[in-house]
Amino acid sequence: MGKALIIGCGGVASVAIHKCCQNSEVFSEIMIASRTKSKCDALKAKLDGGKTIIHTAQVDADHVDELIALIDNFKPDLVLNLGLPYQDLTIMDACLATKTSYVDTANYEPIDTAKFEYSWQWAYREKFEKAGITALLGSGFDPGVTGVFSAYAMKHYFDEIHTIDILDCNAGDHGYPFATNFNPEINIREVSANGSYWENGKEIETKPMEIKRVYNFPQVGEKDMYLLHHEEIESLALNIKGVKRIRFFMTFGQSYLTHLKCLENVGMTSIVPIDYNGMQIVPLQFLKAVLPDPASLGPRTKGKTNIGCIYTGLKDGKEVSYYVYNVCDHEECYREVESQAISYTTGVPAMIGAMMLMTGKWNKPGVHNIEEFDPDPFMEALNKWGLPWVEDFAPTMVD
Ligand code: NDP
Numbered sequence: 001m002g003k004a005l006i007i008g009c010g011g012v013a014s015v016a017i018h019k020c021c022q023n024s025e026v027f028s029e030i031m032i033a034s035r036t037k038s039k040c041d042a043l044k045a046k047l048d049g050g051k052t053i054i055h056t057a058q059v060d061a062d063h064v065d066e067l068i069a070l071i072d073n074f075k076p077d078l079v080l081n082l083g084l085p086y087q088d089l090t091i092m093d094a095c096l097a098t099k100t101s102y103v104d105t106a107n108y109e110p111i112d113t114a115k116f117e118y119s120w121q122w123a124y125r126e127k128f129e130k131a132g133i134t135a136l137l138g139s140g141f142d143p144g145v146t147g148v149f150s151a152y153a154m155k156h157y158f159d160e161i162h163t164i165d166i167l168d169c170n171a172g173d174h175g176y177p178f179a180t181n182f183n184p185e186i187n188i189r190e191v192s193a194n195g196s197y198w199e200n201g202k203e204i205e206t207k208p209m210e211i212k213r214v215y216n217f218p219q220v221g222e223k224d225m226y227l228l229h230h231e232e233i234e235s236l237a238l239n240i241k242g243v244k245r246i247r248f249f250m251t252f253g254q255s256y257l258t259h260l261k262c263l264e265n266v267g268m269t270s271i272v273p274i275d276y277n278g279m280q281i282v283p284l285q286f287l288k289a290v291l292p293d294p295a296s297l298g299p300r301t302k303g304k305t306n307i308g309c310i311y312t313g314l315k316d317g318k319e320v321s322y323y324v325y326n327v328c329d330h331e332e333c334y335r336e337v338e339s340q341a342i343s344y345t346t347g348v349p350a351m352i353g354a355m356m357l358m359t360g361k362w363n364k365p366g367v368h369n370i371e372e373f374d375p376d377p378f379m380e381a382l383n384k385w386g387l388p389w390v391e392d393f394a395p396t397m398v399d
Pocket residue numbers: 007008009010011012013033034035036039059060061062082083084085087105106138139140141142143144181182183186294342345346
């Protein structure tokens with residue numbers, strides 16, 4: 001039915017590409033384009049033979065002209081950006097120049113500042129609207145499914161949502177003393193930044209890992225979780241009218257935190273370049289080079305993830321609470337697509353977001369966050385494509 005250009009061929013892209021090939025009715029032809037073409041070719045070799053026609057290409061997505069040439073040549077219906085957040089704006093520029101719709105899973109970050117906000121991408125709203133093309137921002141799990149859950153809660157169960165707690169639990173064990181489940185550089189930038197939550201119309205900043213809670217996650221058990229800043233807080237505060245508080249918690253084991261503290265204390269998580277034997281190196285990028293590649297964790301990771309949202313608010317004048325979550329099993333993901341659950345829970349919604357635009361189920365020229373669209377077809381697709389969700393109308397609350 002349609003053609004998608006997929007940028008990047010890492011952990012998340014690999015899952016999304018597997019899923020596009022399972023969904024060949026929508027994705028009849030795809031092009032995988034990334035910095036290292038051999039990775040695209042290896043994946044193509046694995047997946048060739050199905051109904052989806054797969055092409056590969058080399059591209060440096062930091063260069064708008066290279067992207068424009070690639071898009072002009074392949075003429076996709078949309079570009080699915082699964083590279084790194086640093087490339088969001090160059091890819092959006094190329095989409096504008098070629099009038100092609102755009103989907104990503106993470107907001108733009110300048111490489112030299114770990115600053116997570118939508119301002120840079122929201123600045124493209126008018127340009128995309130005028131060009132008649134849609135940009136769907138944040139179509140992973142968090143952000144992504146968490147925004148769809150929020151729109152679904154608002155549409156079906158609440159007149160007013162007052163609080164949102166997003167709980168991201170990874171109880172997977174890969175057997176390494178320290179490794180990250182997705183790109184180490186992006187992951188460590190995120191967790192070593194100050195935390196923040198939204199309350200009564202403003203963002204309140206906390207020190208990294210300052211706020212800790214313990215939660216008993218369904219199908220997983222009791223875990224320590226810590227309040228983090230997370231990008232969907234900004235868009236949900238804008239789009240869920242009347243919301244009074246939004247918090248984001250992620251679970252971390254003690255070994256991960258002890259290693260991270262030590263790495264921080266010795267300066268290895270810094271993004272400020274240093275001089276090393278006459279060469280400029282960024283400590284965090286060097287650390288990424290010595291840590292296990294997240295893609296290599298797939299075969300070793302056991303256990304489950306549980307990611308979801310707890311809402312409180314009012315329906316017909318009565319107080320209501322609602323918890324909706326997905327549980328995903330690392331080993332089952334590996335058996336299906338040879339990836340662990342973190343890449344899986346991001347790659348599946350990336351494919352679904354692209355499918356929503358390709359099929360015209362979602363069509364709203366401009367730049368939009370995922371909770372601005374009708375959640376129903378996306379929720380249905382989550383059940384169909386491997387991320388079924390569970391509802392609880394009397395959840396234990398986080399204090
Ligand atoms: P990986 O590091 O595994 O993959 C990134 C891919 O992008 C690699 O193939 C890399 O190429 C390619 N790439 C990097 N720079 C360029 C460039 N300049 N031009 C072309 N290709 C480039 O990362 P992940 O798959 O773990 O993460 C992908 C994205 O998903 C990230 O933006 C991350 O923030 C996001 N994410 C979102 C989540 C969510 O729930 N919303 C959760 C997890 C991740 P090479 O192979 O040469 O390195």
